[in-house]
Amino acid sequence: MYKKTNKFVENKRLKLSNSQLKWETIFRRILIAMSILLVVIILGVLATLIVESMPSIKSLGIGFLWGKVWDPVSNIYGAYPFLVGTLLTSFIALIISVPFSYAIAIYLGEYNPKGWLSDLLKNAIELIAAVPSIIYGFWGLFVLVPIIRTFEMKIGVAPYGIGVLTSSLILAVMIIPYAASLGITLIRMVPSPLKEAAYGLGATRFEVIRSVIMPYTRSGLFAGVLLSLGRALGETMAVTMLIGNTSAVADSIKNAIFGPGNTMASVIANEFTEADHTQYLSALIELGLVLFFVTVIINLIGKRIITRFTND
Amino acid sequence: MELNIGLRNTKSAIFKGIIVFFAFLITVPLIVVLGYIIKQGIFQVNWHFLTSVPAPVGETGGGIINALVGSFIMVMVAAVVAIPVGMAAGIYLSENPRSKLAYYSGLCVDILQGVPSIVVGIVVYFWIVKPLGTFSALSGSAALAIMMLPIVIRSTEQTLKMLPDSLKEAALSLGVPYHRVILKVIVPCGFAGILSGIMLSIARVIGETAPLLFTAFGNPYLSYSLTKPMESLPHLIFTYATSPYDDWHNLAWGASFILLMFVLVLNIFTKVLTRKWKVQL
Numbered sequence: 390m391y392k393k394t395n396k397f398v399e400n401k402r403l404k405l406s407n408s409q410l411k412w413e414t415i416f417r418r419i420l421i422a423m424s425i426l427l428v429v430i431i432l433g434v435l436a437t438l439i440v441e442s443m444p445s446i447k448s449l450g451i452g453f454l455w456g457k458v459w460d461p462v463s464n465i466y467g468a469y470p471f472l473v474g475t476l477l478t479s480f481i482a483l484i485i486s487v488p489f490s491y492a493i494a495i496y497l498g499e500y501n502p503k504g505w506l507s508d509l510l511k512n513a514i515e516l517i518a519a520v521p522s523i524i525y526g527f528w529g530l531f532v533l534v535p536i537i538r539t540f541e542m543k544i545g546v547a548p549y550g551i552g553v554l555t556s557s558l559i560l561a562v563m564i565i566p567y568a569a570s571l572g573i574t575l576i577r578m579v580p581s582p583l584k585e586a587a588y589g590l591g592a593t594r595f596e597v598i599r600s601v602i603m604p605y606t607r608s609g610l611f612a613g614v615l616l617s618l619g620r621a622l623g624e625t626m627a628v629t630m631l632i633g634n635t636s637a638v639a640d641s642i643k644n645a646i647f648g649p650g651n652t653m654a655s656v657i658a659n660e661f662t663e664a665d666h667t668q669y670l671s672a673l674i675e676l677g678l679v680l681f682f683v684t685v686i687i688n689l690i691g692k693r694i695i696t697r698f699t700n701d
Numbered sequence: 702m703e704l705n706i707g708l709r710n711t712k713s714a715i716f717k718g719i720i721v722f723f724a725f726l727i728t729v730p731l732i733v734v735l736g737y738i739i740k741q742g743i744f745q746v747n748w749h750f751l752t753s754v755p756a757p758v759g760e761t762g763g764g765i766i767n768a769l770v771g772s773f774i775m776v777m778v779a780a781v782v783a784i785p786v787g788m789a790a791g792i793y794l795s796e797n798p799r800s801k802l803a804y805y806s807g808l809c810v811d812i813l814q815g816v817p818s819i820v821v822g823i824v825v826y827f828w829i830v831k832p833l834g835t836f837s838a839l840s841g842s843a844a845l846a847i848m849m850l851p852i853v854i855r856s857t858e859q860t861l862k863m864l865p866d867s868l869k870e871a872a873l874s875l876g877v878p879y880h881r882v883i884l885k886v887i888v889p890c891g892f893a894g895i896l897s898g899i900m901l902s903i904a905r906v907i908g909e910t911a912p913l914l915f916t917a918f919g920n921p922y923l924s925y926s927l928t929k930p931m932e933s934l935p936h937l938i939f940t941y942a943t944s945p946y947d948d949w950h951n952l953a954w955g956a957s958f959i960l961l962m963f964v965l966v967l968n969i970f971t972k973v974l975t976r977k978w979k980v981q982l
Binding site: 409410412413415416417419420421422423424425426427428430431433434437438441488489491492493495496497500510512513514515516517519520521522523524525526527528530531532562565593594595596598619622623624625626630654657658661662673674677680681684685687688689692 | 709710712713716717719720721722723724725726727728730731733734735737738786789790792793794796802803805806808809810811812813814815816817818819820821822823824826827828847850854878879880881883884904905907908909910911914915918935938939942943950953954957960961964965968972
């Protein structure tokens with residue numbers, strides 16, 4: 390009798406665990422499939438960009454990158470104006486943003502890590518990152534452009550208002566949070582025995598920051614700047630609205646900074662739907678491919694530095 | 702090092718002053734931008750504005766219902782796709798951190814996070830718009846879903862990694878099968894963290910314009926069809942802001958105000974959740 394029941398229970402359990410086991414396998418497979426899907430998406434993005442830009446790569450070769458003329462009507466394509474525009478806007482933005490992001494990192498990481506004031510400032514910085522770029526662009530177009538125009542008249546350059554400088558200013562504001570919030574975390578990670586030892590030797594706060602905190606966090610802060618740069622290079626909407634979209638190469642450095650220009654992202658945004666023949670379209674996609682590689686490499690270097698920093 | 706302590710202290714004080722000045726100066730552009738958008742936008746918003754389609758040039762009035770509905774539909778469809786996929790991948794990454802696949806898909810998440818949104822737009826154009834032969838809301842959703850993935854994955858992964866192993870071990874030792882441990886024990890425990898990641902990803906893509914330029918494209922009429930072009934809030938702002946008409950600018954200010962409010966509310970909600978959970982995103 391006892392044996393019989395036991396067998397019954399045993400059977401039932403076996404049945405149950407078999408179906409559970411089946412679900413377990415299915416579940417594990419779904420998890421693996423979704424992770425593979427990610428790899429497939431990235432490979433797909435890369436493959437699509439390469440395949441679709443093939444006509445342009447084949448006919449123009451590497452000279453595409455330094456061709457100075459972009460004239461779709463005559464079927465001449467050179468990426469030089471956009472490379473210059475992208476690098477110029479991004480680096481001006483970076484130069485403006487670095488003092489701010491370092492100051493925020495030092496202030497919230499070292500001087501005032503806790504309390505309502507520090508919370509308020511931290512939230513404000515997160516908010517800057519949260520505002521959509523289209524809103525920065527819209528605001529820039531109606532508020533910043535007239536201001537810059539007046540400024541340009543005062544210093545005696547052609548008063549376009551829109552242009553590389555205007556885009557860089559807006560970009561600078563937009564990218565500050567990326568370097569700043571990483572910097573805050575890193576500066577808070579500096580071991581206090583290090584700082585205390587320096588204070589114990591009679592160092593002032595400035596000397597501790599300069600000789601202990603800065604050397605300790607240098608590589609991490611640099612990684613934050615790289616992440617900011619990656620953002621700036623790929624930023625589209627605000628720049629498209631403010632840069633003036635001229636594909637001609639400026640004749641002087643003054644005009645290159647104050648005058649209108651174009652970046653890789655903005656020219657794609659403006660001309661992609663207008664591109665009416667294969668050559669034109671594939672030249673635009675090749676710009677996208679270049680942009681993809683540059684931003685991905687910069688981002689990966691940044692992330693590598695951060696993981697190495699946080700693991701040490 | 703100089704020996705004059707007075708000089709060194711002054712230097713330290715001056716440095717602190719500079720740091721404080723730069724740190725707080727950043728709030729100025731934020732306040733100016735938010736203030737201006739609110740000032741310009743708040744008086745545009747009324748019932749008519751929220752419930753009618755944009756008026757043609759020359760007519761006053763008109764609203765943004767097409768963009769509101771469009772943004773809602775596209776973001777929802779994107780979320781329905783991206784949330785399960787992202788959570789599954791996130792669970793895999795946190796459960797098998799040492800596997801080869803985890804290394805490569807983790808790398809892909811990092812890459813995806815850095816891909817400029819305009820490039821996502823180009824790619825989805827060739828994946829969906831070209832085969833279908835028309836701009837469509839579906840392609841817009843696909844582009845937004847790709848933008849959402851890295852945030853959902855990272856937040857799931859980070860939240861689950863913070864849960865103590867004892868939770869999982871206790872459940873497993875009771876003979877609970879693996880999938881039930883994950884779905885009934887681990888995920889509910891980390892729910893707030895995962896939810897905050899989802900909210901953040903929605904807040905981020907709702908303002909994305911660049912990937913929609915070549916996918917959803919925009920539509921001046923109200924449309925519910927996934928296979929037709931669809932308007933969205935950021936795209937409407939872009940079109941009307943760059944137009945030469947004052948009426949349209951006003952429409953765009955109102956739309957900016959609404960978009961800003963959405964983003965603010967989503968971010969505050971996320972903030973409340975993360976404060977409880979201390980998730981690093």
